[in-house]
Structures are given as C-alpha cells and as structure tokens.
Amino acid sequence: MxxxxxxxxxxxxxxxxxxxxxxxxxxxxxxxxxxxxxxxxxxxxxxxxxxxxxxxxxxxxxxxxxxxxxxxxxxxxxxxxxxxxxxxxxxxxxxxxxxxxxxxxxxxxxxxxxxxxxxxxxxxxxEAGRYKPEDILLLMPHCLQNSKCDRRLTYDINNCNRCGKCPIAGLLDLHDKYGVNLAVATGGTIARRIVVQMRPRMIIAVACYRDLASGIQDTFPLPVFGVLNERPHGPCLDTTVAHPLLEEALHRFLQPKYLKGMTSGLGKTISTAQGTRL
The missing domain is CATH 1.20.140 (Butyryl-CoA Dehydrogenase, subunit A; domain 3)
Structure with missing residues (x-):
C-alpha cells in the first residue's frame, strides 16, 4: 500500500x-x-x-x-x-x-x-457526476480477447460464449449486473465510431498508456476514466484487466439508485485501486 x-x-x-x-x-x-x-x-x-x-x-x-x-x-x-x-x-x-x-x-x-x-x-x-447505466460505456481493447478465439466481438459483444479463457466473460458479467454498455474496439477509428454511435455521457476505458492518452484527447470533452490493462505476454497479446477496478469505477459514476442492493465487497477506494495500475 x-x-x-x-x-x-x-x-x-x-x-x-x-x-x-x-x-x-x-x-x-x-x-x-x-x-x-x-x-x-x-x-x-x-x-x-x-x-x-x-x-x-x-x-x-x-x-x-x-x-x-x-x-x-x-x-x-x-x-x-x-x-x-x-x-x-x-x-x-x-x-x-x-x-x-x-x-x-x-x-x-x-x-x-x-x-x-x-x-x-x-x-x-x-468534475464528473453520476449517470444512468445506459449513459456509461465500458470500452475495451480487442487484445483482451484470447488470441486463439475465433469469435468476432467487435460488432457484437454477445458473440462471446463466456468460456472464461479471457477477461471478456467477466466484463459481460459486469454488463449484465449493472446494465451499462460494453463494446470492444480494434483501434482508434473503431473506438471513435462506437462512441459516435452509442453517444455515452461517460466512458470507462481499458487500454495501454499510449492508447488511453490518445483516446482521452480524441473524445474530449467527454469524461474518460482510464484503466491500464496488464500485459503478461507483451503488448497487444492476451492482455488482462482487473475487474475490481472497473467495478469500483462503476460504483463511483453510476447513480446510487442503480446500486441499491449491490455490494462490491472490495474494501478499497477507487483512488487507491487505480493507483495499483497507474
């Protein structure tokens, strides 16, 4: 700590x-x-x-x-x-x-x-307020998907069969639990298209430091909360993300009425949690 x-x-x-x-x-x-x-x-x-x-x-x-x-x-x-x-x-x-x-x-x-x-x-x-689930977008990089998986998730995240071999299954669990939007992008152009189509008011993005910095610049004035991915196999290959960090972010930015009856059980503040990655 x-x-x-x-x-x-x-x-x-x-x-x-x-x-x-x-x-x-x-x-x-x-x-x-x-x-x-x-x-x-x-x-x-x-x-x-x-x-x-x-x-x-x-x-x-x-x-x-x-x-x-x-x-x-x-x-x-x-x-x-x-x-x-x-x-x-x-x-x-x-x-x-x-x-x-x-x-x-x-x-x-x-x-x-x-x-x-x-x-x-x-x-x-x-500066950011609290939002309805439909106003929040979880924007993920395609490198979170298992490199051996042949499912196309870029245009429909529900194509995932939730085998548990990559973090996507856990992200879908967060999507189901909180009702927020979830999308996977293969690059900056696709990410910008997703943002234009979904028109979120708040973005929680996962990427490497370079893509996060450029994404924050590209989407301004939309507020973007960035979470670094983990790269145990090097950049852009079978990366991972700590789901508790994303859940803590959702607890910070979702309106309280959408969190009633839910307990994260994480025991950390969001600032402390993000510090372990940033």
Whole structure:
C-alpha cells in the first residue's frame, strides 16, 4: 500500500513539474511577443505596442489562471470553477508541450503519459457526476480477447460464449449486473465510431498508456476514466484487466439508485485501486 501511494505521488510530482515548466515556456514565449517587437511597433502607431502588450498580458493571465486552477484541482481533489476548461487546456494545449519538454529533459514518454492518465482520472472524478447505466460505456481493447478465439466481438459483444479463457466473460458479467454498455474496439477509428454511435455521457476505458492518452484527447470533452490493462505476454497479446477496478469505477459514476442492493465487497477506494495500475 505504501509503495502504491509513493508511486502515485511520484507521478503527480512529475506531472506538476512538467506542467509548471510548460506554463513557464508559454509565459516566456508570450512575453517575447511583446518585448521583441516593442520598439518597432511604435513606428506603426504610438499605441500599437501597448495594444499588443495588453493582448499578451491577457493571454499570460489566461495561462496562469488555467495553471493554478489545474494545480489546485490536482492538490485538493475538488472541482474548482472552470475545472472542465482546465482539463481541456491540459489535454489540448499543455500535454503536447509537456511531451516535448519531457523529451528535452530525457524523461521517458511512457512516464509522462502515465502521469497524464493518472491526473486525468482524478480530474474526471472531481468534475464528473453520476449517470444512468445506459449513459456509461465500458470500452475495451480487442487484445483482451484470447488470441486463439475465433469469435468476432467487435460488432457484437454477445458473440462471446463466456468460456472464461479471457477477461471478456467477466466484463459481460459486469454488463449484465449493472446494465451499462460494453463494446470492444480494434483501434482508434473503431473506438471513435462506437462512441459516435452509442453517444455515452461517460466512458470507462481499458487500454495501454499510449492508447488511453490518445483516446482521452480524441473524445474530449467527454469524461474518460482510464484503466491500464496488464500485459503478461507483451503488448497487444492476451492482455488482462482487473475487474475490481472497473467495478469500483462503476460504483463511483453510476447513480446510487442503480446500486441499491449491490455490494462490491472490495474494501478499497477507487483512488487507491487505480493507483495499483497507474
């Protein structure tokens, strides 16, 4: 438990450190837009440099407000006004620069993506509400299916005969128990098509860190809670997933009336459970 907590804290520190550096880079860049042409702009109009300065100052303020809002959201685990916009800025603006900054600092991309997914989960938990079962989609990668199985599950999950040789049977049990949607995707294009067709309000996705990070970006502003798959045989081959993590997520995001009479018996909070994978 202590090791899990320390790993989670280390990844938070990495994320905060990178996003702090990213914010500094943005501020430095925006400030240069004001300083560099300052002298030349006066030749165009006496007030031109001040107008540009005002615009740059407004952008600087926006970046700083977004950074501190995101920082407080991460530290306090509570939503702050505009938290959804802060998550959007992280996904669309900060993350690409964080990857470039991490590369310059020789930080492995995997660690950056893992920290991003972990923090995204906490932001989603803070901002997301509770939903009806039909509004939640469990989106799974095809590599969970046994590689020797000849059943096609991408277009109809019910083609599974529940032999128990892969995690799909347990996922169908969760689907039956809670009434949520369940789908298997073979890649990003199919996953996006499934999301468009089903139109969920909340997605609980299982994938590797790379696919989770790209999926979170692709589906924004939809809230996506990510759970890492386990890869005992290497990437994209007979992977597994811890069903208790998914059930804990369902208990967090389902409306209470759909959980009456159900007990998970897991004895862990969702944040602790997700820390064992993220």
């Amino acid at each position: 202590k090791q899990t907590t320390s790993i989670r804290r280390a990844r938070k520190r990495l994320f905060i450190g990178l996003i702090s550096g990213t914010c500094f880079v943005f501020c430095l860049f925006l400030a240069s837009l004001w300083i560099v042409p300052f002298i030349g702009l006066e030749n165009i109009h006496p007030a031109a440099s001040w107008i540009l300065g005002g615009l740059v100052l407004a952008l600087l303020s926006l970046v700083c407000v977004a950074y501190w809002g995101l920082f407080l959201n991460i530290i306090t685990h509570k939503p702050v006004p505009g938290s959804r916009r802060f998550r959007g800025l992280t996904i669309k603006l900060f993350l690409p620069v964080m990857v470039l900054l991490g590369r310059a600092l020789k930080i492995e991309k995997e660690n950056i993506m893992l920290s991003f997914v972990s923090v995204n989960n906490e932001l989603v938990q803070a």
